[in-house]
Amino acid sequence: MVLSDQDRQLVTEIQGGLPLSSHPYAEIGERIGLSEQAVIERIVELQAEGVIKRMGIVVRHHELGYTANAMVVWDVPDKQLDEVGEKLGTQSCVTLCYQRPRRLPEWPYNLFSMIHGKERERVLDYISDLVKSQGLEQIPHQVLFSGRRFKQRGARYI
Amino acid sequence: MDEIDRAIINRLQESFPIAHRPYRQAAEALGIDEAELIRRLERMLEQRQLSRFGPLYHAERLGGGLSLCAMRIPLDQLERVAEQVNAFPEVAHNYARDHCFNIWFVLATETPQRIDSVLREIEQTTGYPVYNMPKEEEFFVGLRFHV
Numbered sequence: 001m002v003l004s005d006q007d008r009q010l011v012t013e014i015q016g017g018l019p020l021s022s023h024p025y026a027e028i029g030e031r032i033g034l035s036e037q038a039v040i041e042r043i044v045e046l047q048a049e050g051v052i053k054r055m056g057i058v059v060r061h062h063e064l065g066y067t068a069n070a071m072v073v074w075d076v077p078d079k080q081l082d083e084v085g086e087k088l089g090t091q092s093c094v095t096l097c098y099q100r101p102r103r104l105p106e107w108p109y110n111l112f113s114m115i116h117g118k119e120r121e122r123v124l125d126y127i128s129d130l131v132k133s134q135g136l137e138q139i140p141h142q143v144l145f146s147g148r149r150f151k152q153r154g155a156r157y158i
Numbered sequence: 159m160d161e162i163d164r165a166i167i168n169r170l171q172e173s174f175p176i177a178h179r180p181y182r183q184a185a186e187a188l189g190i191d192e193a194e195l196i197r198r199l200e201r202m203l204e205q206r207q208l209s210r211f212g213p214l215y216h217a218e219r220l221g222g223g224l225s226l227c228a229m230r231i232p233l234d235q236l237e238r239v240a241e242q243v244n245a246f247p248e249v250a251h252n253y254a255r256d257h258c259f260n261i262w263f264v265l266a267t268e269t270p271q272r273i274d275s276v277l278r279e280i281e282q283t284t285g286y287p288v289y290n291m292p293k294e295e296e297f298f299v300g301l302r303f304h305v
Contacts (some may be wrong), residue, residue, distance in 0.1 A: 003221065011220065017212040019287075020196045022194065023178060035176065043176045051219045056174035057167055057199075058210040064167070064305050070261070071255065082295075089298030099295035100226065107228070107259065107289060114301070127175075130201075145255035150240040151263070 001049045006034070009101040010042055011051075018055075049058060062117060068120040069146040072127055073109035074139050075102075081111060087134050088113050109142065120145065160191060164305045166198060167208075201202045201259070211233070223270035225292040227277065229261040236260065239284045248276045259289070 003011070009032050019027045025043070034042075046052045048132045061069070081099060088111070089097040096114040107148035117123040124143070131137060168183055175183040179303055185195040202208045217224035231239045236254070243249055254262035267273050277288045 001219065011213075011215070014212050014303075015215070017210050018174075020181075020200055020211070022181060022192060024180065025176070025178075031198065038286065040176050040178075041275075046213075047176070049219065050216050052213045053216050054172040054173055054214050055176065055212065056172065056214075057208055058212075058214060059167060060206055060209045063205075065181075065205045069253075085295065085297035094298060095301045096299055097297040098293045099297070100291040100293060103289045103291065106230070112226075112291075116301075134259075142257065144255040144257045144259075146262075147256055150252040150261075151244040151249060152251040 001051060003051070006032070007042060010034075011046070013044075052147065054148045060152065064113065065118050068117045068123045070115045070117070070123050070127065071144045071146070072113045072115060072141055073144065074111040074113070074136070074141045075108045076111045076139055078110075079137075084134075084136065084139065085111055088130070090128055091134075093130070094118075108140070159202075160304070162188065163202065164199060166195065167202075167305050170211075175259055187263055216268055218270075219274055221266070221269065223267040223273040225265050225273050225290055227265055227280075228259040228291060230258050230289075231261055231284075233260075235286075239286060242260060242284050243280060246280060248272070262263045 010028070013028055013032055018024045021027055023036065025039040029036050029039040043052065043055070047055065074084065085097055085099060088094050093115050094113045095116050098112050099110060100112050102110045103109050115123050115126055117126065127143060164176065166261060170184065177183055178190070181195050182192040185192045188195065194297060201206070201213055203273060230237065238251070240252060240304045243261065245251055248265050248267050250266045252261065254260055255262050265273055265276055267276060273290070277290055281288050
């Protein structure tokens with residue numbers, strides 16, 4: 001989907017957040033010269049196109065107690081990658097699962113999954129259960145817990 | 159944080175109405191009134207339990223670039239390098255991880271081409287290589303935090 005100049009203006013206007021007022025879409029419209037109805041229609045359209053994944057709350061997960069955040073990386077043989085990726089993706093404790101390129105020789109891992117939890121021990125239990133239940137014993141993996149957060153802010157695209 | 163706050167967080171991580179009076183509509187579903195919902199959101203934003211209230215964009219569909227990058231930094235240089243990396247506005251978030259690859263950050267740029275040039279700038283500024291690990295396939299994205 002190609003964004004018009006007006007779409008880009010709208011995207012920029014709301015990227016930091018919606019106004020916390022009774023008529024937020026009307027307020028945005030006033031700022032960029034659109035009616036409330038037009039703003040609503042464009043946002044619905046952008047959401048239908050997948051440009052907006054969702055509207056609503058983005059949490060700071062540390063502040064909500066999710067401090068044990070593990071990036072579990074796997075070195076999966078290429079021909080098994082889709083199968084293992086799909087398997088991991090269906091596990092309820094896995095919040096994200098992506099294929100990424102290896103950076104050999106230092107970095108052999110090509111499948112990345114995130115497991116967010118409140119306690120390290122629990123997260124490690126999830127991971128060992130996962131390895132057993134999905135038969136992943138032969139696939140080398142490493143667990144990288146997050147340490148300090150150096151920076152977190154919403155991405156600015158425009 | 160009480161029951162209502164938790165219900166707000168759980169529900170409004172899923173969706174928010176795109177309609178004439180969206181807060182009123184969302185508040186009704188939660189059994190509170192519009193003013194209270196707004197007040198609670200303001201408070202949770204202020205107390206930084208929420209990062210933001212608004213859209214979550216799909217960077218690539220917006221025409222932008224997005225990538226996960228890692229660096230291997232000697233521990234005595236970590237502080238300096240993390241600060242230098244953070245200073246780039248394209249760095250959306252940046253975490254230490256307990257591994258020899260110890261700095262992990264997400265780059266979000268206005269165009270996909272910008273990723274490479276920002277990476278080079280970071281390498282020049284910090285004096286260390288950046289390992290670029292862009293997403294190649296997505297098996298699952300369901301990042302939500304239940305409270």
